[in-house]
Amino acid sequence: MIKVEGLGKSFKVAKRTEGLRQSVRSLFHREYTTVQALKDISFSIEPGEIVGYIGPNGAGKSTTIKIMSGILVPDQGSCSIMGYTPWKERVAYVKNIGVVFGQRSQLWWDVPVIDSFELLRDIYKVAPQDYKQNVELLVETLHLQDILYSPVRQLSLGQRMRCEIAASLIHSPQILFLDEPTIGLDAVSKLAVRQFIKTINKEKGITVILTTHDMNDIEALANRVILIGRGSLLFDGNLNELRSKFGTQKTIVADYQQNVNPIQIPNASIVSWTPERAILNVDTNKAVISEVITQLSDQLELIDVSIEGKPIEEIVLQLYKEYQI
Amino acid sequence: MNLYFKYFRMLLNSQMQYRASFWLLCIGQFFTPFVMFAGMYFLFERFGQIKGWDFFEVALCFAVIHMAFSICECLARGFDSFSNLVIKGEFDRILVRPRSTVLQILGSNIEFTRVGRLMQSAIVLIWAVRNIAVDWDFFKLTTLFFMVTGGVFIFTGIFILAAAMCFWTVQGLEVANVFTDGGKEMAQYPLNIYQKWIIRFFTYVIPFGCVNYLPLLYILGKSNGGSDLLYMMMPAAGILFILPCLAVWHFGVRHYRSTGS
Amino acid sequence: MKTYYSVLRLRLKIGLQYRTAAWAGIATQFFFGIIQIMVFEAFYQHSAHTPPISLKELITYLWLQQAFLAFIMLWFRDNELFNLITSGNIAYELCRPAGIYGYWFARLLSQRLSSAFLRCFPILLIAFCIPEPHRMTLPPSWTSFVLFLSALVLGLLVLVAISMFIYISVFVTMSPAGSTLIFAVVGEFFSGIIIPIPLMPEWLQKVTGWLPFHLTADFPFRVYSGHIPPPEAAMGVLAQIIWLVLLVGTGMFALKKVLRRVVVQGG
Known part of the structure; x- marks a missing residue:
């Protein structure tokens, strides 16, 4: 379903300046350094897998996710997801994926949650019956009944994250990218979110790729982890392997x-x-x-x-x- | 189009959540061009004319450009405030959705309070149309309509250019003001009061002159034997202006997707 | 005082970080200046009467406006302060050792100072170098120049004192954009930014005379060009001081009032 081969990406970053005099000088001249964000990353993922993508900050996690969701174009390597090259056929491809950025919201702040859902229905051109069916299922499994009609600004972080995930599933994607879905949530909400991810993976067979810093997420969800550091792939295998190898x-x-x-x-x-x-x-x-x-x-x-x-x-x-x- | 109306309704709902602020802004938006117009009025009171143009002729000029500007600021606000979107990383979200980026940006923000501004310029327009020494007929009114439309397209084009700049740097966006606010400021007077280089720039590069000054010559019968049809068709240049702007936008999106900054 | 100085230094550094922004700002303001000058030039060309301010003086007036834009614009906004007020996080600010009025005043002052510092010199340089007839002139005498400097500084203080009321009013309106807009529209008209005060009708000039706004922009610039002769200028400086005391006094009082309300509400 997903096949990534030899992915590489580098960025140019302006050097920061210190002191007033340097700042004045940088008005006229600025130096750049190249940062290798990804080096030769390869892996493949089968349908229905839940894969935990882990690594410290700045390791290249979000760069990979961005490439796989069609936002970024890599310098080297190839990536084939459901037969698409994400960055080449963006519009056709993204219909099949859902993306949740844990730190940002796709819901409209000042209107009820259901309004955001309806807008997404129109953005993704979801057929009315499918939409109705999907929302019913999502409301049930995520226990959204009571919050569906309140404005997003009144929701707690946990409630909001549940709605975020629901929102990215309205168009029944086959792959779900979750970028730190449990960040900032309390223990109860974390459990609820994990439970839900499990459910949709089991029942709808959605392939889930999640990045996180919380190893409990991985332990609860992922049978497979991919560890990345400084842009390189360090480990790819299941959790027990990781444990027996390093633990x-x-x-x-x-x-x-x-x-x-x-x-x-x-x-x-x-x-x-x-x-x-x-x-x-x-x-x-x-x-x-x-x-x-x-x-x-x-x-x-x-x-x-x-x-x-x-x-x-x-x-x-x-x-x-x-x-x- | 359907989707745009959905965005429209949603944004209206959102903004109506803060009613007091909404009305305060509407009133403020009404008075912003009002004081400018008052200033212009006082200058005419003192000087009588500007290079042979009388008050109502200039008022018409003023009304056309301010109407275009307020409509554009209302509907294309998404591009105007695009830097915020980029800074917050929200543009990634737009890229993971199966719709055109332009439509999604337009739908990301609509500033309804600009209606206050629109009202003010509409009043000036009606006042000027009724007092100006012109025999209005169908063709002249149509031309007037297209002058405003062309203006909307030019301003939108500039907003798109400025937004595309955000893909390279979010600093220095102020320079876009030269063409939006500056263009508005400049085009509220007939173009021929300025020096050659300004006239040339705002006719051939950013065609404000084509939606304002040139068709106005036709409406006022000052075209001096030039082909009326040609003058009437001038606002089309304003509409065409948006095409290169869109091209730059798409180029910018490509750049963003290869650098991610 | 030392805190205020370090706030200013930090601002200046932040301002310098944004090099493109600085260049863009200079280009923008130069363009606005030249457009305005051309409009007035066109008006003056066929004028039947002699206008109350000569074109030469007016050009200098307009260039000064552009150079010191940061000293005279009311729409300059500090979003951090606005967020503080509307989100109710003002409570933290109350814990600071410095008085809140003084702290905010210094903060707003330093923003304007750093912004003007970065922009005024390049613009003045250009304005002095461009060919006639658009070139800016030197002040007629040293007295005028010294008076101009003091009027400019006092004008800036008056302006910051006025802009404090924008922030105070946000406690009531809860709409930063709305408050700023209303203040800016009214204030900028009466400070002669839309059209220079000498070109206004008599009755309107009288009205502006009773308001503090003209002391921030119009007055210092006319002192510079000599349109206001030194003896009269000295009186104006006195008026600035009186207004400053008045505005700061009422501002402090009003801020105390609205803050008390916040504390009672539990913010």
């Missing part, structure tokens, strides 16, 4: 009957130790967890043992660090 550090917490002698476990580092409790770090590449536990039970009278993997949030942070992005 090899496990933490073992053991509670036991009082034991004064410190324990000795090969291949594990002891983070803390008291006569009642020990916390150990184990690298699963070097040691097998069950063996570590066997050794623990040999040396101690265990009461309770818990094993924790690193949260995905930390794995990603660690990745950012490792790649120095």
